[in-house]
Amino acid sequence: MAAGVLDRANVDAVLNDLDEYAVEEGLRIVEANSPTKEAGEGSGHSITLISMGPERATEAIRKALSMGADDAILISDPSLAGSDALATSLVLAEVIKKGNYDLVLCGTESTDARMSVVPAMIAERLSWGQLTFAGKVKVDLAASSVEIERVTEFGNQVMSAKFPAVLSVIEKINEPRYPSFKGIMAAKKKTITTMSLADTGLAASNVGASAAWSAVKDSLPRPARGAGVKFTDDGHGGEKLVEFLVEKRLA
Amino acid sequence: MSTVIFLVDHNGGKVAKATGELATFAKTIGESVAVVFAANPAEIVTQLSNFPVDKVITVSGDLEKNGPAALAEGLAQIITAKKPAAFLITSTASGKEIAGRVAVKTGSGIITDAIGVDKDLITTQSVFGGSTTVHAAVTTGVPIITLRANSIEAAAATSTPTTEEFAVTISDSAKLATITSATPVVKGGRPDLTEAAIVVSGGRGTNGDFKPVEALADALGAAVGASRAATDAGWYPHSHQVGQTGKTVSPQLYVAAGISGAIQHRAGMQTSKTIVAINKDPEAPILELADFAVVGDLFNVLPQATAQIIARKG
Ligand SMILES: Cc1cc2nc3c(=O)[nH]c(=O)nc-3n(C[C@H](O)[C@H](O)[C@H](O)COP(=O)(O)OP(=O)(O)OC[C@H]3O[C@@H](n4cnc5c(N)ncnc54)[C@H](O)[C@@H]3O)c2cc1C
Ligand SMILES: Nc1ncnc2c1ncn2[C@@H]1O[C@H](COP(=O)(O)O)[C@@H](O)[C@H]1O
Numbered sequence: 001m002a003a004g005v006l007d008r009a010n011v012d013a014v015l016n017d018l019d020e021y022a023v024e025e026g027l028r029i030v031e032a033n034s035p036t037k038e039a040g041e042g043s044g045h046s047i048t049l050i051s052m053g054p055e056r057a058t059e060a061i062r063k064a065l066s067m068g069a070d071d072a073i074l075i076s077d078p079s080l081a082g083s084d085a086l087a088t089s090l091v092l093a094e095v096i097k098k099g100n101y102d103l104v105l106c107g108t109e110s111t112d113a114r115m116s117v118v119p120a121m122i123a124e125r126l127s128w129g130q131l132t133f134a135g136k137v138k139v140d141l142a143a144s145s146v147e148i149e150r151v152t153e154f155g156n157q158v159m160s161a162k163f164p165a166v167l168s169v170i171e172k173i174n175e176p177r178y179p180s181f182k183g184i185m186a187a188k189k190k191t192i193t194t195m196s197l198a199d200t201g202l203a204a205s206n207v208g209a210s211a212a213w214s215a216v217k218d219s220l221p222r223p224a225r226g227a228g229v230k231f232t233d234d235g236h237g238g239e240k241l242v243e244f245l246v247e248k249r250l251a
Numbered sequence: 252m253s254t255v256i257f258l259v260d261h262n263g264g265k266v267a268k269a270t271g272e273l274a275t276f277a278k279t280i281g282e283s284v285a286v287v288f289a290a291n292p293a294e295i296v297t298q299l300s301n302f303p304v305d306k307v308i309t310v311s312g313d314l315e316k317n318g319p320a321a322l323a324e325g326l327a328q329i330i331t332a333k334k335p336a337a338f339l340i341t342s343t344a345s346g347k348e349i350a351g352r353v354a355v356k357t358g359s360g361i362i363t364d365a366i367g368v369d370k371d372l373i374t375t376q377s378v379f380g381g382s383t384t385v386h387a388a389v390t391t392g393v394p395i396i397t398l399r400a401n402s403i404e405a406a407a408a409t410s411t412p413t414t415e416e417f418a419v420t421i422s423d424s425a426k427l428a429t430i431t432s433a434t435p436v437v438k439g440g441r442p443d444l445t446e447a448a449i450v451v452s453g454g455r456g457t458n459g460d461f462k463p464v465e466a467l468a469d470a471l472g473a474a475v476g477a478s479r480a481a482t483d484a485g486w487y488p489h490s491h492q493v494g495q496t497g498k499t500v501s502p503q504l505y506v507a508a509g510i511s512g513a514i515q516h517r518a519g520m521q522t523s524k525t526i527v528a529i530n531k532d533p534e535a536p537i538l539e540l541a542d543f544a545v546v547g548d549l550f551n552v553l554p555q556a557t558a559q560i561i562a563r564k565g
Contacts (some may be wrong), residue, residue: 233547238555
């Protein structure tokens with residue numbers, strides 16, 4: 001089995017917090033299905049990190065490699081700058097298609113753009129099963145299937161699909177490990193393949209700022225919230241609070 | 252006249268309050284057309300007459316069991332057939348996923364987490380934790396716009412919408428994932444967190460005792476929220492967590508008790524219209540956001556406020 005993990009590395013080129021959970025879950029899936037109970041060569045499985053971002057995203061990738069992923073692909077090209085979610089999902093789907101993966105694991109959203117739509121868009125573009133917002137993941141290798149507990153605002157749902165599938169995991173799912181010294185040393189020798197846009201086979205007209213299907217008209221700093229009232233409790237704090245609420249017609 | 256199609260969100264046979272807000276936005280733009288996916292659409296359609304709805308498109312069947320993929324496919328077919336000026340959906344996690352897939356299928360641009368959309372289809376978003384207001388527009392295809400709950404006061408209406416049953420064809424690739432069982436959230440007597448006009452939240456400062464928080468919430472008719480510190484400690488269910496990895500709320504009033512105001516918490520509540528904080532620490536970051544703050548012990552302040560509110564109601 002091979003799993004791809006996506007990272008939309010953010011501006012600081014740190015591993016997106018929420019993607020650490022995806023990396024961790026990938027490692028746990030492999031470990032649970034490995035004769036040696038370890039990820040890596042002896043496991044018979046592999047984990048590839050896939051990230052689209054500028055060159056400096058390699059720092060974030062190294063961290064995930066030091067957690068235990070096997071190798072990485074970084075799609076980096078000046079023409080990709082300013083890509084919206086539609087273009088980002090297009091590029092990632094195109095690269096995923098070239099591999100031979102069973103599962104793609106993602107974080108639920110990037111901490112910068114916060115749209116939470118890329119995993120669903122990738123599933124749509126690949127025509128793979130979509131199992132997103134997973135609070136639990138159970139892989140059945142023999143049956144080539146995966147079952148998740150999808151956590152939504154209306155309650156939890158058990159959802160399942162056959163391989164290949166696109167998953168996203170919520171941050172309650174696990175506690176990401178810290179890279180060990182051994183892991184950090186090993187990561188230095190792992191391969192990060194850099195792909196240009198041309199390597200993906202996509203045309204520049206499909207991606208980047210010029211291909212965005214929505215446009216910002218203006219962006220204004222919101223008037224700062226007027227300095228609020230700060231009342232130090234002298235035994236009447238609760239009453240003062242209610243006075244304020246009544247004045248604002250909130251109580 | 253331009254037509255705006257929106258998806259009706261319903262759960263346990265009840266239409267979500269935020270759907271009334273979508274109808275209100277749709278009506279300001281043009282003809283407001285609701286789409287209902289349900290095993291039994293009739294019980295949902297009746298409820299829509301309380302909103303400004305001109306027309307209802309119903310799709311009978313159990314599409315929901317295949318999750319966002321099947322709903323998105325159905326919606327894309329409706330959009331392709333009806334060519335609306337825009338498609339609106341509520342910014343829930345599923346709503347955004349459905350919107351994303353519809354955008355891909357119909358070759359349309361998408362704007363998520365809008366807090367407004369005007370008659371020229373220019374959206375308003377509040378980004379970077381509420382510090383910046385962005386106006387944007389979709390430039391390609393049918394604008395696919397997801398709107399946050401509580402962005403507008405739903406217009407009261409008595410409408411008699413016309414109805415049309417629409418037959419969709421769901422492909423095998425939209426049926427790859429299946430929901431095999433569901434555990435709905437058990438509803439207490441309090442309003443839904445994301446729909447409530449008032450939210451009272453507690454954090455680590457409660458030290459595990461949410462009674463004063465719940466008592467104030469009940470006096471105000473509010474929903475109860477919690478910081479991650481409180482949900483992680485098991486003091487309150489995860490479904491009540493407000494913040495980056497919890498829910499985004501935007502109520503008329505947000506009360507933060509014993510919450511420091513970490514960036515991840517603020518991300519989920521900064522667009523609240525009025526913010527009140529109760530915190531022992533005069534330096535707590537939440538106080539920078541608060542329109543009114545009491546620097547003090549929540550175990551004194553909350554019960555006093557609660558008693559005062561109950562007394563005023565007489
Ligand atoms: C990836 C990621 C995602 C996260 N997502 C979220 C999220 O969605 N939501 C979220 O909330 N957090 C989230 N966090 C955690 C966040 O960083 C904070 O740790 C958390 O919000 C802190 O919760 P708190 O304010 O309750 O606790 P603390 O920061 O410990 O603050 C407790 C506050 O209570 C005050 N206090 C103590 N006793 C009293 C008293 N008796 N009366 C009055 N005040 C008192 C203290 O002065 C202090 O300000 C996330 C973190 C990460 C890394
Ligand atoms: N040089 C680049 N190569 C590849 N992807 C990029 C590059 N610059 C930005 N991106 C990606 O394009 C998307 C939009 O980013 P931005 O240009 O910062 O708005 C993000 O997913 C970035 O990671």
